[in-house]
Amino acid sequence: MRLKRTEVDMAEGDMTPMIDMTFQLIAFFMVLINFAQTEANDNVVLPNSRLVKPPEVALEFPIILHVGADGRVFLGGDDYTAETLRIGLDRELAVIRAEGKAVSDANVVIRGHKDVAAGEVQEIIRVCQDSNLENFALRVKEDRS
Amino acid sequence: MKIRNRETSQGTELNMTSMIDIVFLLLIFFVMTFKIVEMEGDFSIKMPLAGQGSSALDTTELPLKLRLRSDAAGSLAGIELNDIQMGNDAASFDKLRANVIGLIGTSTPMEVEAGEGPEIEIDTDYNLRYEYVIRAITAVSGYKDGDQVVKLIEKIKFAKPRR
Numbered sequence: 001m002r003l004k005r006t007e008v009d010m011a012e013g014d015m016t017p018m019i020d021m022t023f024q025l026i027a028f029f030m031v032l033i034n035f036a037q038t039e040a041n042d043n044v045v046l047p048n049s050r051l052v053k054p055p056e057v058a059l060e061f062p063i064i065l066h067v068g069a070d071g072r073v074f075l076g077g078d079d080y081t082a083e084t085l086r087i088g089l090d091r092e093l094a095v096i097r098a099e100g101k102a103v104s105d106a107n108v109v110i111r112g113h114k115d116v117a118a119g120e121v122q123e124i125i126r127v128c129q130d131s132n133l134e135n136f137a138l139r140v141k142e143d144r145s
Numbered sequence: 146m147k148i149r150n151r152e153t154s155q156g157t158e159l160n161m162t163s164m165i166d167i168v169f170l171l172l173i174f175f176v177m178t179f180k181i182v183e184m185e186g187d188f189s190i191k192m193p194l195a196g197q198g199s200s201a202l203d204t205t206e207l208p209l210k211l212r213l214r215s216d217a218a219g220s221l222a223g224i225e226l227n228d229i230q231m232g233n234d235a236a237s238f239d240k241l242r243a244n245v246i247g248l249i250g251t252s253t254p255m256e257v258e259a260g261e262g263p264e265i266e267i268d269t270d271y272n273l274r275y276e277y278v279i280r281a282i283t284a285v286s287g288y289k290d291g292d293q294v295v296k297l298i299e300k301i302k303f304a305k306p307r308r
Contacts, residue, residue: 029175047279052186118278119271122306129194137187
């Protein structure tokens with residue numbers, strides 16, 4: 001009996017569709033990636049509100065205070081309590097004064113955790129008022145439901 | 146004449162392995178750093194230290210006082226707007242909004258200059274959860290009519306903290 005000898009080559013799949021898809025995925029993630037996450041803090045889960053909209057123009061001289069559920073305040077990498085916040089605020093205000101601007105032009109953005117005691121937020125506002133800050137923004141998550 | 150190499154010339158094949166390696170590395174980087182962006186917005190509050198602002202001067206406006214009471218666990222125990230009780234159930238924030246509309250006398254969009262209009266003072270118990278304060282601020286500052294936001298009270302301030 002005659003046997004046919006077939007030569008077995010290395011099977012080579014067509015890579016083109018896979019590479020196409022991979023590039024599409026990369027393009028998708030590149031477009032959606034957001035490097036401006038510096039404002040976020042892992043200790044803070046914001047409350048929701050249906051009324052707020054993302055601001056069209058960025059706030060002038062923002063001082064961002066993250067308030068954790070236990071009342072700790074995070075400002076520029078350090079954490080404070082309502083009593084010691086003054087030290088951190090003075091540092092921020094020195095920067096604003098060095099730029100030749102008035103303290104009352106600064107905006108204090110309060111990113112409060114949804115479960116923090118409201119009194120803690122009031123205390124923080126009071127400390128800011130003592131430093132002559134008067135514009136506050138309570139940051140909340142937009143609820144689209 | 147002798148002709149060598151009559152074999153058909155094949156297309157040159159690039160070695161794809163290194164490119165695919167890099168592409169997968171990029172893909173993994175983007176997948177790991179991906180985070181869905183949550184839209185955030187602000188409630189603006191202009192609150193100078195007592196005695197500095199001009200708010201004490203305009204006595205023509207109705208003084209609205211919102212009192213939020215909490216229980217020991219920080220949950221909402223009751224809402225009062227100028228001594229009108231509104232309870233603490235799910236509908237109480239809707240009642241609050243209805244009362245605000247009743248008190249400021251309009252449910253149409255207010256054509257007022259920034260810094261004008263009625264003012265409300267929020268007096269909350271110390272340990273009430275912040276979430277309820279935001280819900281109350283949402284209820285008094287407006288409501289959504291379809292896609293349009295109807296504004297009610299834009300001037301919000303806090304009373305002194307209660308220890």
